[in-house]
Amino acid sequence: MGGPELENLIGLFARLPGLGPRSARRIVLKLLRERENGLLPLAEALRSAAASVRTCTNCGNLDSSDPCAICAEPLRESRICVVENIADLWALERAHVYRGKYHVLGGTLSALSGRGPEDLAIAPLLKRLEQGGIEEIILALPATVEGAATAHYLTERLRRFAIPLSRLAQGVPIGGAIEILDEGTLATALRARGAA
Amino acid sequence: MGGPELENLIGLFARLPGLGPRSARRIVLKLLRERENGLLPLAEALRSAAASVRTCTNCGNLDSSDPCAICAEPLRESRICVVENIADLWALERAHVYRGKYHVLGGTLSALSGRGPEDLAIAPLLKRLEQGGIEEIILALPATVEGAATAHYLTERLRRFAIPLSRLAQGVPIGGAIEILDEGTLATALRARGAA
Numbered sequence: 001m002g003g004p005e006l007e008n009l010i011g012l013f014a015r016l017p018g019l020g021p022r023s024a025r026r027i028v029l030k031l032l033r034e035r036e037n038g039l040l041p042l043a044e045a046l047r048s049a050a051a052s053v054r055t056c057t058n059c060g061n062l063d064s065s066d067p068c069a070i071c072a073e074p075l076r077e078s079r080i081c082v083v084e085n086i087a088d089l090w091a092l093e094r095a096h097v098y099r100g101k102y103h104v105l106g107g108t109l110s111a112l113s114g115r116g117p118e119d120l121a122i123a124p125l126l127k128r129l130e131q132g133g134i135e136e137i138i139l140a141l142p143a144t145v146e147g148a149a150t151a152h153y154l155t156e157r158l159r160r161f162a163i164p165l166s167r168l169a170q171g172v173p174i175g176g177a178i179e180i181l182d183e184g185t186l187a188t189a190l191r192a193r194g195a196a
Numbered sequence: 197m198g199g200p201e202l203e204n205l206i207g208l209f210a211r212l213p214g215l216g217p218r219s220a221r222r223i224v225l226k227l228l229r230e231r232e233n234g235l236l237p238l239a240e241a242l243r244s245a246a247a248s249v250r251t252c253t254n255c256g257n258l259d260s261s262d263p264c265a266i267c268a269e270p271l272r273e274s275r276i277c278v279v280e281n282i283a284d285l286w287a288l289e290r291a292h293v294y295r296g297k298y299h300v301l302g303g304t305l306s307a308l309s310g311r312g313p314e315d316l317a318i319a320p321l322l323k324r325l326e327q328g329g330i331e332e333i334i335l336a337l338p339a340t341v342e343g344a345a346t347a348h349y350l351t352e353r354l355r356r357f358a359i360p361l362s363r364l365a366q367g368v369p370i371g372g373a374i375e376i377l378d379e380g381t382l383a384t385a386l387r388a389r390g391a392a
Contacts, residue, residue, distance in 0.1 A: 002286070003260035005248050009241040015234075016223045018215075027212045029283055031242070032249060032258055038211075039246050045205040046227070046239035052201050053228060062228055064199035087225055090198070 058128070060104030060121055062086055076101050079136040080128065082154065084108055084147070092140060100138070103128065108146040109153055117153065129161045139167040254324070256300030256317055258282055272297050275332040276324065278350065280304055280343070288336060296334070299324065304342040305349055313349065325357050335363040 006028065013024035031039040055061070056068035063069055070076065070093075079100030083089045089102045105120045128134070137158060141147035151167055158165060171189035172181060181189075202224065209220035227235040251257070252264035259265055266272065266289075275296030279285045285298045301316045324330070333354060337343035347363055354361060367385035368377060377385075 002258050002282075003249065003265060005241070005245045005260050006258065009238075009245045012238045012241050017226050018219045018222065023214045025283060025286060026214065028245075029258075029281075030213050032245065035246060039242055042205075042208045043239050043242035043246060045201070045208050046235055046242065049201045049205045049224075049228065050231060050235045050239060053199065062198050062202060062225075064201050069199060085225075086198075087221060090221060 058124075059102050060086070060106060060124075061089055061102060071101060075099075077135070078133050079138060080125075080134055081138040081140050082125065083140050084142055084150075088140065088142075098138075100136075105141075105150070108141060108144070108150040110146045110149075117157075120150075122154070122157065126157070129158065129163065134161075134163055136164045136166065139165065141167070143168075143170050254320075255298050256282070256302060256320075257285055257298060267297060271295075273331070274329050275334060276321075276330055277334045277336050278321065279336050280338055280346075284336065284338075294334075296332075301337075301346070304337060304340070304346040306342045306345075313353075316346075318350070318353065322353070325354065325359065330357075330359055332360045332362065335361065337363070339364075339366050 010021065010024045010028050013019055013027050014021045016024075019027070031042065052064040053062050054064075054066050056063055056066050056071055058067045058071045061068040061070060065072065077100040079098075080103050081089075081092060081098060081100055082103045082105060083092065084105055084107060086104055089104060092098050092102075103121070103125050105122070105125075107115050107120050109115055109117065109120070129137075139151045139154060141151050155165060169192070170185070171192055172178065172185065178186070206217065206220045206224050209215055209223050210217045212220075215223070227238065248260040249258050250260075250262050252259055252262050252267055254263045254267045257264040257266060261268065273296040276299050277285075277288060277294060277296055278299045278301060279288065280301055280303060282300055285300060288294050288298075299317070299321045301318070301321075303311050303316055305311055305313065305316070325333075335347045335350060337347050351361060365388070366381070367388055368374065368381065374382070
């Protein structure tokens, strides 16, 4: 249709999460229309990210420096927030309410998918805790069966450090209409109700 | 959050049609997870497309060769299908029902947007027709007010060539439920009804 280069480019875009052949074609046509402001900067940004972005050996975040900017920031509080993945870490950072450090597990325990403790970054977390100086561990794991299993497992493993361990509150999300919430959320919110 | 390279890359993806900050972050995280199979091939495909893909000087299609593969194909019928843009040309090619050539106008006439005939590739179309040998012109323009105005204008301009001029049929789209169709489509389909 538009030669092998175009077909290849469209195919690569179509494989990205949330995209398909139709949206990939739209994107590629727009990029080619704006070659100087669209296509070339994107190619350069990808090349530059490939060259410079690495995984932080301390916490598992992605950054152009290792340790990452968060681990290197001297004013961060001596707390570690344990998250499943980097997207969750970024979401917490965007909320601007947490000023501590992070630890990316890289997944949750899952018997179904065959993911055991050795598949998650638990050993590096224990190592960080052994170095001391951590005042609190916050488990910010997904409110799913697998997230709960992982939180339970970590609670057992981290007990010996005698560091205060907390987890995110569960309940009605802000802006959420009651009528569309599932029974699990409603039950949790009702059980954990507080003074009005 | 992830350093300037990542912020820049996410920002560029977020500006693409159909994407936003959230989907851009998902895409970038996936690309970085699959650096060898995702990020680097995409950077290379963009670079290669920027270097090789050009606009066909004959019909306005995008391809790695000029004239494009369609214009260069010797077995294509001596018809020209006039389309608004390259996405429309590709859609017709995917349908595998048309074996002629194309002409990309690059837009439709629009008093509102201030697009006049001189903003569309009409002069190159007239030039192609002056060279002779074209047996039919098919107007495959959008079924909108602007598409109809453009079709009307072209009909007047092309009259002097005395080449059969046709346009796409309008009616109920295949697979379309009647109840969701707008009044305009229903009226058109009823007026243009044929033997059952």
